[in-house]
Amino acid sequence: MAAIEGFWAVVPAGGAGTRLWPLSRAGAPKFLLDLTGSGRTLLQATADRLGPLVGPRLVVVTGVRHAAAVAAQLPGLPAAQLMAEPSPRDSMAAIGWAAAVLEARDPSAVIGSFAADHLIGDQGAFEACVREAVEVARTGLVVTIGIEPTQAATGFGYLRAGQALAGQPTARTVEEFVEKPDAATAARYLAEGTYRWNAGMFVVRASLLLDLLHEGHPDLASGLRALAADPALLDRTWEGLTRIAIDHAIAEPAAAAGRVAVVPGTFAWDDVGDFASLAGLLPRPPGAGADAGPTVLGDAGLVTPVDCTGLVVPGSGRVVAVVGLDDVVVVDTPDALLVTTRERAQDVKAVVDALKAAGRTDLT
Amino acid sequence: MAAIEGFWAVVPAGGAGTRLWPLSRAGAPKFLLDLTGSGRTLLQATADRLGPLVGPRLVVVTGVRHAAAVAAQLPGLPAAQLMAEPSPRDSMAAIGWAAAVLEARDPSAVIGSFAADHLIGDQGAFEACVREAVEVARTGLVVTIGIEPTQAATGFGYLRAGQALAGQPTARTVEEFVEKPDAATAARYLAEGTYRWNAGMFVVRASLLLDLLHEGHPDLASGLRALAADPALLDRTWEGLTRIAIDHAIAEPAAAAGRVAVVPGTFAWDDVGDFASLAGLLPRPPGAGADAGPTVLGDAGLVTPVDCTGLVVPGSGRVVAVVGLDDVVVVDTPDALLVTTRERAQDVKAVVDALKAAGRTDLT
Numbered sequence: 001m002a003a004i005e006g007f008w009a010v011v012p013a014g015g016a017g018t019r020l021w022p023l024s025r026a027g028a029p030k031f032l033l034d035l036t037g038s039g040r041t042l043l044q045a046t047a048d049r050l051g052p053l054v055g056p057r058l059v060v061v062t063g064v065r066h067a068a069a070v071a072a073q074l075p076g077l078p079a080a081q082l083m084a085e086p087s088p089r090d091s092m093a094a095i096g097w098a099a100a101v102l103e104a105r106d107p108s109a110v111i112g113s114f115a116a117d118h119l120i121g122d123q124g125a126f127e128a129c130v131r132e133a134v135e136v137a138r139t140g141l142v143v144t145i146g147i148e149p150t151q152a153a154t155g156f157g158y159l160r161a162g163q164a165l166a167g168q169p170t171a172r173t174v175e176e177f178v179e180k181p182d183a184a185t186a187a188r189y190l191a192e193g194t195y196r197w198n199a200g201m202f203v204v205r206a207s208l209l210l211d212l213l214h215e216g217h218p219d220l221a222s223g224l225r226a227l228a229a230d231p232a233l234l235d236r237t238w239e240g241l242t243r244i245a246i247d248h249a250i251a252e253p254a255a256a257a258g259r260v261a262v263v264p265g266t267f268a269w270d271d272v273g274d275f276a277s278l279a280g281l282l283p284r285p286p287g288a289g290a291d292a293g294p295t296v297l298g299d300a301g302l303v304t305p306v307d308c309t310g311l312v313v314p315g316s317g318r319v320v321a322v323v324g325l326d327d328v329v330v331v332d333t334p335d336a337l338l339v340t341t342r343e344r345a346q347d348v349k350a351v352v353d354a355l356k357a358a359g360r361t362d363l364t
Numbered sequence: 365m366a367a368i369e370g371f372w373a374v375v376p377a378g379g380a381g382t383r384l385w386p387l388s389r390a391g392a393p394k395f396l397l398d399l400t401g402s403g404r405t406l407l408q409a410t411a412d413r414l415g416p417l418v419g420p421r422l423v424v425v426t427g428v429r430h431a432a433a434v435a436a437q438l439p440g441l442p443a444a445q446l447m448a449e450p451s452p453r454d455s456m457a458a459i460g461w462a463a464a465v466l467e468a469r470d471p472s473a474v475i476g477s478f479a480a481d482h483l484i485g486d487q488g489a490f491e492a493c494v495r496e497a498v499e500v501a502r503t504g505l506v507v508t509i510g511i512e513p514t515q516a517a518t519g520f521g522y523l524r525a526g527q528a529l530a531g532q533p534t535a536r537t538v539e540e541f542v543e544k545p546d547a548a549t550a551a552r553y554l555a556e557g558t559y560r561w562n563a564g565m566f567v568v569r570a571s572l573l574l575d576l577l578h579e580g581h582p583d584l585a586s587g588l589r590a591l592a593a594d595p596a597l598l599d600r601t602w603e604g605l606t607r608i609a610i611d612h613a614i615a616e617p618a619a620a621a622g623r624v625a626v627v628p629g630t631f632a633w634d635d636v637g638d639f640a641s642l643a644g645l646l647p648r649p650p651g652a653g654a655d656a657g658p659t660v661l662g663d664a665g666l667v668t669p670v671d672c673t674g675l676v677v678p679g680s681g682r683v684v685a686v687v688g689l690d691d692v693v694v695v696d697t698p699d700a701l702l703v704t705t706r707e708r709a710q711d712v713k714a715v716v717d718a719l720k721a722a723g724r725t726d727l728t
Binding site: 021022304306307318319320321322323324325328330332334335336337338339340341343344347348350351354355358360363 | 385386668670671682683684685686687688689692694696698699700701702703704705707708711712714715718719722724727
């Protein structure tokens, strides 16, 4: 199928992925890494996935320190479509800036925001969802793609779907967005069947996005539109922009106002938040059973496991031997080594905090 | 106190210490390593410990490939007292060769064999034991130093002590030597109170050692005495010598014949057989409680522990972060990394076997 006319993908490429340290660093954030051994980084895989939907209409918004790396990873991306933020101002400023630039270029443009560091399993199902989302967005709604939960995950935000939208194959209204739940609440969400994971994918007319933003945050909306009109304002005005997430600035108030729809996504999706998540996403060796040793990201020839399961990343060229540990996580890099468990994968952040506190910015 | 006239220490320096991989390698065996962070290798600490007892009368028997390293670590050792075996022929050939050379030099010489890679806690108690052992050896017995068990260890051989020897402060007869026991047997040995750990320390007149050897293995005894008389025979005859441990060749049959005595040793002793043993031997940081994080062998500034106990060896200069693991063992070296637990420390041998099978002799 052809790309969708007038539809632009906006890819905010930010966030260090602290819980994936020592693979991810401030200078080598998650989206620049090939975390699946596919030969493509998460950013490249995101661009690959969006290509059939948008053709050349891809905009990446990233921090100024990562702009050169993004350009190198996406050699076909025109310079005008690589927007470098002087500093992080959260997702609303990033996506809103792109929306303002695209609105100025094409007042009827529809944009879709897609994180640079998520994984998606079924390309065909993803494309079908986005195509429906664009159709619904053109009726004047904010549209999100809500992922069908496969487990009672506590690491994701959720949304609650309401009535079916007339005239659309699968879209429904969104009753509300909710924050990451505790385990009991997550179990209830899964059981009730009306909750979807909020994957941060928003499809909306650029002008509607900015108009909705203007209702709650007029200074921010005006600032972004002024910036689109005069790029020379960037260094002077960027630091003064309100720091807020798009969920709080747009999605939640618009849902309360009945202006958000959801297209349910039945494809596999993950934000690869930590090594436990990554371990679950990586392919197992062909024919490998549960006791076939750890999943290896990298050269399996470097790993010597004895009675061991979990995830091993041999990233320094050294041999890694693991004996008698289940669900272990071993990540070996040239200057830092992490040993933990899948259960404690969330707590890797504490290591990064400790290293920062010790002044080891070279390692974080 | 002065060194003991006519008493020679024989230090067989062999054995790779496979279960201490990747610190120990075929080319860097246990005895050449500083495993305690004291600044002295196990071999050097052994020589230091024996110095007050023997003065300059120290002989080291080692493999030809390690002779240069031994000489470098013991710069005061005369070349004539560094005996290089062309190949490993087990402990009887190593100690018997030294005995034959010393017998030729001094027919009344008493020798004591002391492994190059054991740790001993109380120098004063050790010296007192050896001095008594030499006295008893001069009465025409084989004397061993039997360590008072502090736990039901299954990793050591034992001996059973009998009657007190008349006229000696603490020495007793030895009823028998027994192999490494299972856990139930070890518990019984500990409860009975008459068993001692066989630390492989034998004190005996060199000529008696060779005469006893001649009773059971005349070819080996004759071969060693011939070698002492004519060192030029070494390359021609060494490979033909019987491969047998001194326990089987001398200690067990002599005990059965009532010709072995034991001086009980109440000092701390360990053969540092694996990382579990090493972890228990290393000093804790001052004031550190049980939850103070792992024991670190090396630069503690390189280790970032979060909810972790066990042993960490940061041996490559890299930062080592460990999160949420108890009794873990992490050994980081420039070309190989080991992750295991204290409980599974014995199984490190399986890694070395696997690497050898994979042809990675560079790493073993």
